[in-house]
Amino acid sequence: MEKDKKNAWKDYLLKSGLPLEFEVKKFLDSKGCISKVDYTYLRNNEHDQSTEFSYDIDSSYIKGDHFMDLMIECKYRHESTKWVFLPESYRSIDGIYETDFMHKSDHFNDGNRKKIDFPVSFGPLCDKGIELTSDGANPKTITQAISQLSYAMVNKIISGMDHQSNELLRTNFKNTIFYSIPVIITTAKLYRIKEDIDIQTIKSAQDISEISTNEPYLVIKTKPGSDLYNYNRLKFTDFIMQNGEHNLKERLNSYSKDIWFLTSNISEHNCPSSIVVIHHDPQNTGLDALFSFLHRVMEPDQEIFDILAENERESEEFFAKFERDHPGVNLWAEMNEENQTNDTGEN
Template sequence: MRTYLESKGCIADFEYSYLKPDDLTIERQFSYDIDASYIRGRNFVDLMVECKYRYPGTRWVFTPDHYGGPEEFGQNAFMHPFDHFVPHKFPFPGNFPRELAPACSKAVELLPDGPNEKTVVQALNQLAYAIAPKIVSAMDHQINRLLVQDHIFYHVPVIATTAELFRLNDGVRIQQIRDANDLEEVATRQSCLVMSYKPGVELGRYNAKVINSIAALVDQKALKKCLNSFTNDLGHLLSVISTTYCPRAVVFVTVDSRQSGFEQLFAYIDDLFEPPPCLLADLEKQQNELVELLDGLPDVRLRQPKPRSKKTAK
């Protein structure tokens, strides 16, 4: 895996370690398998890869999810662009005319002797708790201009597995699953999937503790000078990052001889940084459709009350 990532131009290293409390609240060392940096211009992509090698025939089955909706789960949520302390912004944070892969939510591992719900959860936790320390490092680099200059950092959590990935078909019902003779009757095989993720209370507290530590390390004048975000309130910014950003989505890829899942991921990331003409055309079309939609909405501006005449006032 490391050799493949280096062949794509990554600077890769085995095992990234971090500290977090265990089940007994004792701080211990945890890690994920491969940490790879993929740099394109002023875009610094950190691929956080946890590898799960499973017995042949093992299947991971995912429930379907969809982009958009009340949670504003964008197609590029898995990129986690961190651009709060640099002058330029990631241009595609919301709705996007392309997608890396179908969206999903929960997953279960199917083994010959029955389902196993722990494997996927454990892999997710190993990556989810590693993002906050990465955020602290990104803030330090952006504010103090360490090693990089005005780079946007991206934290892309990836679970790479030899298990076969299946996404249940949209609209499939439980009875259909029970009646199916084979999984492929109710699910579709995928080489890559994007899972939506929402930090729980425990993870949110851990994120806040780790991310707030940056305030003690950074000169406040330098911090305020660099801040370029949706809010000027640092506390508000760090709170939002802790509860909604770490992480918002995780990528799952199948490891096979062609590395089709990773090839799909790298091609998509390259297109984000250097959009081809067909993507630019789709973006322009999407923008025009949005303008037409807004123009078709009724004018809801509040009318100012007419000033009362002196006679009426009396």
Template sequence: MAKTWKDYILRSGAPLEYEVARAMSKSGFEVSADLSYLRRELDGSKEHSVDIFASFWGEPATFAAHLLVECKYRSPEKSLLLLQDPNVDIAVSNLGGTVVCVDHFVPFYLGTNAFLEMEADCPLVYKGVEIHEKDNAVDVEFRRAIQQLRFGMPAALHRAVESSIFNTEASVDDTHAIFLAPVLVTNAPLLVLKEEVDIKTIENAEDLSEIAERTGMAVLFSQHGPEYVQHFHGAMQQLVIGDFADSFIRLLEKSIRKKRKKIRCHESPAQILRDMRGDDQAWCYETGDQFYIVNLDYLPTFLSLFLSGCRMAYKFRGKRAGKEVVDPDKLFSMDGKDV
């Protein structure tokens, strides 16, 4: 059958991006399109972009929740098959750690484990393969989408940190905690390969439902490589530098100490900014290894769960030199609303 104008518009991805943007706006997010970043390639640096950068602003001086979103439209005959992480006894992923939580620039510690139950209830996967129901199975597009998100995270973190530290008022009392997470949204059905499925099981199966189960969302663990380390620190080089920035950071540290948050030298705002710009790889693990994979129909529920986790982490904040631990049994109801 010849393709029509509808097929071409849908394949452009624009309608999916718009639908995702509207859903996020309805959930209270401020949405902007095409977060751009530079990535070094063989013939020099090239500009790339991620489809959506969305921000949810809490009350003044509380928190800001950011989502970096890549949208992938797929025609109706395609599904995304996700392979469960085979590391059962020795998990390399950080359960509950897909959301980057930054409390280094505020006079309190965020509660930990706020996203643990949200992630414990969805599959942990490490690969994805697009399946055409008749004649094809490829992983190139999925891997490319994840790379777009991964390499866009430093730009997203850069924007989030600068908006926290340097707001329009430029007041140390208006800094806020940061939550940031990368999300791949697709209209394709998400299928998770069942446990214990092997080659013989697949050979004997007559339908996909025999080897896979549908899910609304999953957490992907995909470890970054040395190129990302270089990219991250290069992207963060211009983060809040200069005489005014140095002066502001000193005032910020003084304000935090005055409000009785104990700051260890390796956790001070100045040191954290040096780590982001320097050779410390901890932030590369924080930002470049885990991703949410979400089906379009499940997006409203995901957004509700994400914001519930942010509110709970903020609610359990403390001033002691050790982070408050959130009881995961008290975090979420089944519909994603705060308990």
């Protein structure tokens, strides 16, 4: 008992999260990132009182004209802790694409870059999850981490817009593409429930590995709710009023020339749309994989172009068969019209 008391300081220190933050920051430094701890912002709490919130590490990674903001929340958990998530699919009815978690912002960019429909994902897509510990289930940990990052995102997006549109700042940043990348890093093990699992299978299982896959990293779908949407809209309204609607519309170079529609669409669908979750290990394997993925998005390799070519070939074959089976119906035109109506401009 006396020995346990002497070693208790280790548990307290680890549970504080400081050693985890320190290890993550050291890795970011090794990648050439500019990092600071505790990014803070103000929003009203559940009692409608203005309160300071924060996330753990704010890190900027710059590669050419690409300015990536890594918004990182660290969650230290006992090694026996499990985070279990429901499975989701990319490009389903909600329209989450493989690079949506990067939250690309080039709405005031002067450049005319060709957008690549990147066909490879960083990790499997998931829906909501829950934390399982030796003491039971904890429904708050994951949702709190998501909330801390989600409410901070609109400030990051507005900062990028301001750098692209402001008369003084755009001299240096008018061709810069900004990305807001929310990341949760945890020592908990990550599990994604298999897609063919039902309640009876879970009841019959002896181990979680029977009903799920252990993942080193994954992506969570996080469409804003009504409260976050309203919060985002207020922030964008302040931005528009401070910078002048006419001035912003003159420099707007996006899928819509209506600044109010654009910001409303972002508020509802892309602020944020998805968040990366990484299991932390001593080698920072997950973070290293994230940087490799980001590089691949910035500079696609031949394999990516080969996949795109194969996808295009399969798509052409599908439409050709459809036209043979349904003469007189122009499916291309109908889909393009639907895409223009639903386009969020982030894919």
